[in-house]
Amino acid sequence: MFPSDGQLGPQVAEEDPRMMEPRTENEEDGHSVMIDPAPAVPPEPAGPALLLGSPSCGLADDLPIPGHRQELFPAWRGPLRVASGLSLGAFLYNFLRDVVQPFVSSRDNVFYKVPVLVTNKMLADVALTMLALVYLPGVLAAICQLLRGTKYRPFPVWLDRWMRARKQLGLLGFFFAGLHALYSLSYPVRRSYRYKLLNWAYQQVQQKKENAWVEHDVWRMEIYVSLGILGLTLLALLAVTSIPSVDDSLTWREFRWIQSNLGTASLLVGTAHVFVFTWNKWVHPSQFVWYTPPTFLLVVLLPLAVLVGKAILALPGIRWKVQRIRRGWEDPAHKLPEDMGSRL
Ligand SMILES: Cc1cc2nc3c(=O)[nH]c(=O)nc-3n(C[C@H](O)[C@H](O)[C@H](O)COP(=O)(O)OP(=O)(O)OC[C@H]3O[C@@H](n4cnc5c(N)ncnc54)[C@H](O)[C@@H]3O)c2cc1C
Numbered sequence: 001m002f003p004s005d006g007q008l009g010p011q012v013a014e015e016d017p018r019m020m021e022p023r024t025e026n027e028e029d030g031h032s033v034m035i036d037p038a039p040a041v042p043p044e045p046a047g048p049a050l051l052l053g054s055p056s057c058g059l060a061d062d063l064p065i066p067g068h069r070q071e072l073f074p075a076w077r078g079p080l081r082v083a084s085g086l087s088l089g090a091f092l093y094n095f096l097r098d099v100v101q102p103f104v105s106s107r108d109n110v111f112y113k114v115p116v117l118v119t120n121k122m123l124a125d126v127a128l129t130m131l132a133l134v135y136l137p138g139v140l141a142a143i144c145q146l147l148r149g150t151k152y153r154p155f156p157v158w159l160d161r162w163m164r165a166r167k168q169l170g171l172l173g174f175f176f177a178g179l180h181a182l183y184s185l186s187y188p189v190r191r192s193y194r195y196k197l198l199n200w201a202y203q204q205v206q207q208k209k210e211n212a213w214v215e216h217d218v219w220r221m222e223i224y225v226s227l228g229i230l231g232l233t234l235l236a237l238l239a240v241t242s243i244p245s246v247d248d249s250l251t252w253r254e255f256r257w258i259q260s261n262l263g264t265a266s267l268l269v270g271t272a273h274v275f276v277f278t279w280n281k282w283v284h285p286s287q288f289v290w291y292t293p294p295t296f297l298l299v300v301l302l303p304l305a306v307l308v309g310k311a312i313l314a315l316p317g318i319r320w321k322v323q324r325i326r327r328g329w330e331d332p333a334h335k336l337p338e339d340m341g342s343r344l
């Protein structure tokens with residue numbers, strides 16, 4: 001499902017990453033190459049540059065070879081399938097709860113919600129889930145290395161492919177989060193919202209209420225919008241560092257530091273954004289339409305699991321062991337005796 005390019009990375013010494021190709025992680029065995037997976041294009045028989053009689057450089061490299069069909073976005077197929085599947089599931093779930101249920105239960109026609117409100121919830125849910133899917137394999141990889149006591153054994157194929165697809169998963173997550181932000185900021189300019197506002201004002205006059213201010217609701221919104229903007233900005237920074245020219249100006253260590261730490265921070269801020277948005281909504285039985293849990297409760301489960309996993313891995317004893325393993329140390333308790341290894 002995910003790209004597998006068989007790209008081998010040279011062993012990157014953590015101590016002096018500048019000596020290495022900045023975008024390869026470390027593995028001798030060719031697995032868990034972390035950054036920038038190259039697309040799985042078959043080796044080209046004779047490059048167009050050769051055919052044109054020029055050295056392999058410039059645009060000539062990208063020209064199609066007669067009789068050879070270039071693949072279209074091979075590295076994006078798996079992540080696009082994941083994003084499409086999640087979008088369809090989230091859209092149907094929200095559509096059923098927010099539109100079909102009121103129609104079936106009380107003949108309430110709220111189909112107007114589909115283009116903006118239902119779509120926006122779907123975008124938000126997919127954005128956060130994709131982000132969690134970017135940082136989950138790192139946790140699984142660390143657990144794998146801790147259990148095996150070495151970094152020299154390849155990761156299982158599915159994990160290896162997943163690790164290689166993180167860039168595409170992350171960029172798609174950023175795309176969904178960006179759309180979600182635009183849709184959210186459009187809320188007050190919609191006609192339906194203006195009518196609702198007028199109706200609320202009228203009802204307030206009828207109830208002889210002078211002030212509609214609800215302190216905790218004001219704080220809730222101020223904080224969750226602020227967290228949303230912060231989360232999106234962090235994702236934008238990650239996206240900028242993915243641009244090859246920016247990526248090339250950073251060392252491998254700097255790039256990995258930004259991606260790993262700012263990425264985890266963006267997941268944390270995104271999850272906090274949903275928690276503050278949720279506030280105490282989840283205690284209201286009205287949120288459990290047709291006995292189904294609201295999406296804001298469902299979508300925080302995976303990010304929460306990833307963040308807890310990351311927090312446990314950051315505990316001093318565990319972190320120290322993972323770092324040692326990454327530097328090439330092998331746990332003698334897991335190591336096969338050399339003569340036995342050669343006999344196997
Ligand atoms: C908008 C956006 C853009 C992105 N762009 C990119 C991109 O351009 N390229 C890209 O690769 N990813 C990209 N990502 C994905 C993601 O940010 C990175 O893959 C990030 O490095 C993952 O961090 P991590 O902490 O989960 O895992 P990692 O930093 O990869 O660590 C995972 C585990 O692998 C093992 N490990 C790490 N280093 C070593 C080592 N030296 N030796 C042995 N084992 C090791 C450890 O067990 C570690 O716990 C992007 C994400 C987003 C949201």
Ligand code: HEM
Nearest residue numbers: 121124125127128177181184228229231232270274295296
């Ligand atoms: C400028 C940035 C952002 C703004 C203004 C914003 C605004 C909002 C608003 C208004 C809602 C309520 C939607 C509704 O109930 O109709 C919401 C919910 C949500 N947001 Fe954001 N957001 C931003 C960034 C993000 C980011 C970066 C993420 C995650 C990566 C995210 C994930 C979510 C999720 C999962 C929900 C809950 C949706 C649901 O109810 O199922 N948001 N946001």
